[in-house]
Amino acid sequence: xxxxxxxxxxxxxxxxxxxxxxxxxxxxxxxxxxxxxxxxxxxxxxxxxxxxxxxxxxxxxxxxxxxxxxxxxxxxxxxxxxxxxxxxxxxxxxxxxxxxxxxxxxxxxxxxxxxxxxxxxxxxxxxxxxxxxxxxxxxxxxxxxxxxxxxxxxxxxxxxxxxxxxxxxxxxxxxxxxxxxx
Ligand SMILES: NC(=O)c1ccc[n+]([C@@H]2O[C@H](COP(=O)([O-])OP(=O)(O)OC[C@H]3O[C@@H](n4cnc5c(N)ncnc54)[C@H](O)[C@@H]3O)[C@@H](O)[C@H]2O)c1
Numbered sequence: 001x002x003x004x005x006x007x008x009x010x011x012x013x014x015x016x017x018x019x020x021x022x023x024x025x026x027x028x029x030x031x032x033x034x035x036x037x038x039x040x041x042x043x044x045x046x047x048x049x050x051x052x053x054x055x056x057x058x059x060x061x062x063x064x065x066x067x068x069x070x071x072x073x074x075x076x077x078x079x080x081x082x083x084x085x086x087x088x089x090x091x092x093x094x095x096x097x098x099x100x101x102x103x104x105x106x107x108x109x110x111x112x113x114x115x116x117x118x119x120x121x122x123x124x125x126x127x128x129x130x131x132x133x134x135x136x137x138x139x140x141x142x143x144x145x146x147x148x149x150x151x152x153x154x155x156x157x158x159x160x161x162x163x164x165x166x167x168x169x170x171x172x173x174x175x176x177x178x179x180x181x182x
Contacts, residue, residue, distance in 0.1 A: 005153070005156075007133075007135075007156040007157070007158075008120075008122070008132075008133065008156055008157040008158055008159050008160045009158065009159050009160070010133075010159075010160050010161075010162065011159060011160070011161045011162065012161070012162040012163075012164075013161065013162075013163055014164075014165070015163075015165065016041040016042050016045070016163060016165065016166070017045060019123070019161055019163055020042065020045050020047060023082075023121065023159075023161075025047050025049050025082065026047060026048040026049055027048050027049070028049075028077075028078055028079040028080060029047075029049035029050070029078065029079070029080045029081075029082055030049065030050050030051075030052060030074070030078040030080070030081050030082070030096065031047075031049050031050070031051045031052070031082045031083075031084060032052050032054060032070070032081065032082070032083050032084070032085070032089055032092060032093045032096065033051065033052075033053065033054065033083070033084040033085050033089060034053060034054055034055050034085050034089065035053045035055065036055075036169065037084060037085060037125050037166060037169065038051060038053070038084060040169070041163075041165065041166060042084075049082070050074075050075065050076070050078070052070055052073065052074070054066070054070070054085060054088065054089050054092065057069045057070050060088075061088065061140045061147065062087075062088040062089075062091050062092050062138070062139050062140065063139055063140035063141070063142050064104040064105060064139050064140070064141050064142060064143070065142050065143075066092065067092045067095055067096075067101070067104055067139065068102055068103070068104060070092065070096075071096070071101055071102045078118055079118060079119065080118055080119040080120075080121060081093050081096045081097045081118050081119070081120050081121070082121040082123065083120075083121070083122045083123060084123040084125060084166070085123075085124075085125050085126075086124070086125055086126035086129070087124075087126065087129035087131045087138075089125075090122050090124060090129070090131040090132055091131055091137040091138055091139060092137075092139075093120065093122065094120065094122075094131075094137040094155040094157075095107070095137055095139075095155075096118075097116050097117075097118045097119070097120040097155070098114060098115060098116055098117070098118075098154065098155075099113075099115040099116065099117040100112050100115075104139070104141075105141065105143070107150060108141065108148060108150055114150070114152040114154045114155070115154055116154040116155070119158050119159075120155075120156075120157045120158050120159075121157060121158065121159045121160075121161060122157040122159070122160050122161070123160075123161045123162075123163055123166065124160070124162070125163075125166040125167065125169075125170075126167075126170065127167070127170075132157060132160040133156075133157070133160055134151075134156075135151055135152060135153050135154075135155045135156045136149045136150065136151040136155065137149070137150050137155055138150075
């Protein structure tokens with residue numbers, strides 16, 4: 001019987017450039033993020049990855065509708081999903097690392113098996129959710145008027161990456177909290 005598992009591997013980098021180089025971010029990678037976080041930190045690195053901006057699909061809590069709309073816009077096959085954002089971006093990205101992310105409700109209903117077939121790298125840009133080291137995604141299921149967690153070990157990240165510079169754009173109240181955690 002399994003007793004203990006420690007995942008993911010945790011990394012820390014001083015700069016976005018150092019992270020991008022060490023992880024060789026490029027073709028075959030899908031980065032899920034927000035433009036106001038990605039562009040100032042990674043924009044001048046000319047990365048050859050595909051980038052999906054979560055805020056184009058709605059604001060507030062992550063939902064199944066938001067994730068389904070993002071899924072429809074995907075253009076290709078990816079070997080790695082890299083989330084750079086808060087709990088919203090990270091929780092959606094956990095679904096995207098699965099073999100069959102859509103329909104999301106089928107995952108919740110146990111119709112589609114929860115199997116991961118892409119490497120998952122999670123880079124938190126807020127403090128406190130800890131989602132980068134948990135095996136759960138929490139989505140609002142709009143059609144069911146509820147918010148529900150889906151927990152499975154397949155949704156553990158392979159890598160969690162701490163990049164303190166990404167916290168600098170947090171609103172002042174959050175930044176004070178972030179500073180106390182560094
Ligand atoms: N899976 C888990 O283990 C787990 C645990 C706790 C919470 N959650 C989920 O996390 C979600 C909340 O996540 P959150 O509190 O990180 O908020 P969030 O991801 O919703 O972010 C809040 C806002 O701040 C913006 N933002 C994020 N980082 C920023 C940065 N560095 N600079 C400027 N703006 C930034 C986001 O774009 C968003 O508009 C909830 O949906 C909750 O259910 C998940």
